[in-house]
Amino acid sequence: MTESTRLDAPLTIAGRTFNSRLLVGTGKYRDFDQARDAITESGAEIVTVAVRRSNLGQNPDEPNLLDIIPPTRYTILPNTAGCFNARDAVRTCQLARELLDGHNLVKLEVLGDEHTLYPNVMETLSAARTLIDDGFDVMVYTSDDPIVARELESMGCCAIMPLGSLIGSGQGLLNPHSLSLIIDHARVPVLVDAGIGTASDAALAMELGCDGVLLNSAIAHARQPVVMARAMRQAVEAGRNAWLAERMPRRTLARASSPTEGRINA
Numbered sequence: 001m002t003e004s005t006r007l008d009a010p011l012t013i014a015g016r017t018f019n020s021r022l023l024v025g026t027g028k029y030r031d032f033d034q035a036r037d038a039i040t041e042s043g044a045e046i047v048t049v050a051v052r053r054s055n056l057g058q059n060p061d062e063p064n065l066l067d068i069i070p071p072t073r074y075t076i077l078p079n080t081a082g083c084f085n086a087r088d089a090v091r092t093c094q095l096a097r098e099l100l101d102g103h104n105l106v107k108l109e110v111l112g113d114e115h116t117l118y119p120n121v122m123e124t125l126s127a128a129r130t131l132i133d134d135g136f137d138v139m140v141y142t143s144d145d146p147i148v149a150r151e152l153e154s155m156g157c158c159a160i161m162p163l164g165s166l167i168g169s170g171q172g173l174l175n176p177h178s179l180s181l182i183i184d185h186a187r188v189p190v191l192v193d194a195g196i197g198t199a200s201d202a203a204l205a206m207e208l209g210c211d212g213v214l215l216n217s218a219i220a221h222a223r224q225p226v227v228m229a230r231a232m233r234q235a236v237e238a239g240r241n242a243w244l245a246e247r248m249p250r251r252t253l254a255r256a257s258s259p260t261e262g263r264i265n266a
């Protein structure tokens, strides 16, 4: 057992445990083969699927996304991408539960507008309440507002997923301070979801103390998605280890790296 595995515990979400802290999406790939190869290389165990945009068996004559991410191997995380109000999001989760034989772990996202894809927190709060009452385990995409995050946690969401920046923007973490406020007070896992552009963004999220990272565009839109998937896996592991190791203090002045004791004074 290595030092870091002794220090670390698996990621636990709604009673399920995972060794990988990288969650990936399935959209925007050139084709199913590329998606499968990148997802495999990422080492992700949780893979999110947009129920309204993917064939999970609703259309028996078309390729089924689950053929490349079999539920026997992956935890499928149905998401409500494309929903702009609570009612549509709740219906989408209920459809996913039917298609996936009673699977009740979902990623809720209720968006404010097409332009920003920013979460509509009022509709998100309303949908989360309905879904939790209906027996779902809700991982929730939200803004980086710590008060909203606290509300979502206290109503029973099993993971809080604040954005790093706008979905698909690749701008990285625009407000690390707000993310830290959420992380420092949450008692459920906090995962940055959206806006990751490259490996250092994912590492930074983990160094802040996030429990995981969910991303899609940074891998799917890299020129070499499989290579970027590997980089993301390594970045999440490196960031997690750096957080576990607890970084050295920042100092304003230099301190010599070589030993000063026993020095021969000329």
Ligand SMILES: CC(=O)[C@@H](O)[C@H](O)COP(=O)(O)O
Binding pocket: 024, 025, 026, 048, 079, 081, 107, 109, 141, 166, 167, 168, 169, 170, 193, 194, 195, 196, 214, 215, 216, 217, 218
């Ligand atoms: C895949 C998913 O669930 C989305 O929330 C989103 O696509 C992730 O954001 P990026 O594509 O910016 O990584």
